[in-house]
Amino acid sequence: VEKLEEIGAIITNDHFVYTSGKHGSVYVRKDLLFAHPTLHYSFCEELSYLCKNLDFEVIIGPAIGGILISHLMGLVMLRSSVFAEKDGDELIFKRAYEKLIQNKKVLIVEDILNTGSSLKKLIRLVRSHNADIQGVGCFINRGNITAEFLEVPHLYSLAEIALDVYDTTTSDPSPLCAKNIPINTTFGHGQKYLENIRAK
Numbered sequence: 001v002e003k004l005e006e007i008g009a010i011i012t013n014d015h016f017v018y019t020s021g022k023h024g025s026v027y028v029r030k031d032l033l034f035a036h037p038t039l040h041y042s043f044c045e046e047l048s049y050l051c052k053n054l055d056f057e058v059i060i061g062p063a064i065g066g067i068l069i070s071h072l073m074g075l076v077m078l079r080s081s082v083f084a085e086k087d088g089d090e091l092i093f094k095r096a097y098e099k100l101i102q103n104k105k106v107l108i109v110e111d112i113l114n115t116g117s118s119l120k121k122l123i124r125l126v127r128s129h130n131a132d133i134q135g136v137g138c139f140i141n142r143g144n145i146t147a148e149f150l151e152v153p154h155l156y157s158l159a160e161i162a163l164d165v166y167d168t169t170t171s172d173p174s175p176l177c178a179k180n181i182p183i184n185t186t187f188g189h190g191q192k193y194l195e196n197i198r199a200k
Ligand SMILES: [Zn+2]
Pocket: 015, 023, 024, 173, 174, 175, 176, 177, 178
């Protein structure tokens, strides 16, 4: 986490609107990690150390961030690596990658676990191709996601960041809104959120 803060990839004490529509004070610019390949590589080394006792043949990540992690993890752990791609709201395998995971033992990797809902989609997809998921590895677990919740045998993460996340559908406005903290329009979905409000 400190290393992410060093490169400015973690912004705190602000007011963000996330993809989910929820509000919160912390934002992780994971894209910035990909701009620092040596740091990204060292994260993959650390994560591979946590996953070293798992028995698997293929590493799978979800596009876009998961492509880079899956690829680097494959390099570190000397395994093959594939990725799933977005297709509307769902994830799919293209490039006949599904054939590379069929009846194989696999490891799923992800950069940041927020609600875990997108990873659950990937897990469903992977199981639909008869792959045996040995575990999930991620850099940051932001949502107290557990292996039980994902229904996988193991979940490893380099760091856990406790979050103050406010669901504006149940508590509108968020405490941050109530304090009149301006919504960040550079990162997250703040710009769209404000445009929608003005349009009402
Ligand atoms: Zn708010």
